[in-house]
Amino acid sequence: EVQLVQSGAEVKKPGESLRISCKGSGYSFTSYWISWVRQMPGKGLEWMGRIDPSDSYTNYSPSFQGHVTISADKSISTAYLQWSSLKASDTAMYYCARVLPFGKAFDPWGQGTLVTVSS
């Protein structure tokens, strides 16, 4: 079974750093991109960026460029999303998803990681 399992919920203070993870299993991790998607409370889906785990090439949505970093460790089939200095406005659910080729549909999705940033 193809699966993406994300790390657990986090509670952080403004200015702190954070890295959340997304571990793939049941498929060849280096054969598919991984994307990250933000969902703020009560809002829609926002694409943040993607990584090709085979060579760690990334591209980001202009809305998130410079605010987050996406990386991957193919030796352990894990992708990461990290912040160097969190803000209260980063409070959201974050999903990773495997990107299918030729059209870039997302399937499957991870279960989500809730990040709460509060002083």
Add this chain to the structure above:
Amino acid sequence: SYVLTQPPSVSVAPGKTARITCGGNNIGSKSVHWYQQKPGQAPVLVIYYDSDRPSGIPERFSGSNSGNTATLTISRVEAGDEADYYCQVWDSSSDHAHVVFGGGTKLTVL
């Protein structure tokens, strides 16, 4: 940048047909994907490449795409279909290719 427009809400009685639209400039030239998201759950792919269904998705779910509008059609709607639905495309028309989501449509089963 490319914009996808969905109606905020659609209501339908059980057993009837629901149609959720996704508008975009010449969207018929792109591959459109649809996701279902129930409260407290991660999104699930229900239609990809305009009209293909992943395994496990009921045949009641279908899709079409032409001109400036893509449509997700749910036949014989059930209470369990109540959810938010999002359309998505990959926009490679600019220098930096990226993913675009529609704003989402809340389907209410009356």
